[in-house]
Amino acid sequence: DAGVTQSPTHLIKTRGQHVTLRCSPISGHKSVSWYQQVLGQGPQFIFQYYEKEERGRGNFPDRFSARQFPNYSSELNVNALLLGDSALYLCASSFSSGLYNEQFFGPGTRLTVL
Amino acid sequence: QQQVKQSPQSLIVQKGGISIINCAYENTAFDYFPWYQQFPGKGPALLIAIRPDVSEKKEGRFTISFNKSAKQFSLHIMDSQPGDSATYFCAATRETSGSRLTFGEGTQLTVNP
Numbered sequence: 001d002a003g004v005t006q007s008p009t010h011l012i013k014t015r016g017q018h019v020t021l022r023c024s025p026i027s028g029h030k031s032v033s034w035y036q037q038v039l040g041q042g043p044q045f046i047f048q049y050y051e052k053e054e055r056g057r058g059n060f061p062d063r064f065s066a067r068q069f070p071n072y073s074s075e076l077n078v079n080a081l082l083l084g085d086s087a088l089y090l091c092a093s094s095f096s097s098g099l100y101n102e103q104f105f106g107p108g109t110r111l112t113v114l
Numbered sequence: 115q116q117q118v119k120q121s122p123q124s125l126i127v128q129k130g131g132i133s134i135i136n137c138a139y140e141n142t143a144f145d146y147f148p149w150y151q152q153f154p155g156k157g158p159a160l161l162i163a164i165r166p167d168v169s170e171k172k173e174g175r176f177t178i179s180f181n182k183s184a185k186q187f188s189l190h191i192m193d194s195q196p197g198d199s200a201t202y203f204c205a206a207t208r209e210t211s212g213s214r215l216t217f218g219e220g221t222q223l224t225v226n227p
Contacts, residue, residue, distance in 0.1 A: 045216070094213055102160055103213055106157050
């Protein structure tokens, strides 16, 4: 079975640009979460979506937004990119929301902002 | 606010030795504590997890020790192998918060042959 897939693998943008990152969860999983992992640090929670509704948001500015589609795939959008947005963006899927379900992480999208 | 602190930042162990990674948390509402293993180019993968109603959990060569009163927990890797070389993250969450994990800073483990 395919795991969590993310696209693109790598991305280079310049300051002020906009970026869209995509995630496909494991088949049957309805919850998708996004994390930002800056080099040398642990992942930081950005969003959780379940059944197309936002269920949680971390301490990130409004430049960050996300959505989940009827097929449970998800997009993370970042506007007005800053140098500090350079990081590995991880998507994780789980079967449901509510009580903790094991999360399965994708390989991530490496974003570099120049 | 760093709610989960992890140490050491890096660790070098000889093959067959014991690797020990420590974490401390601040939020007493946390009630689920997983450990993740991350290889270069891969996303984190769940290794082992514990709830605070037990003081120890063992799965194969991996053991979590949990001290609720001290708000600390640790990962022990027995008989460490070169294949264990990876970055390890402790994490914490409230079971009712769904998927919101709070991660430690990570420990880069190197096991020399």
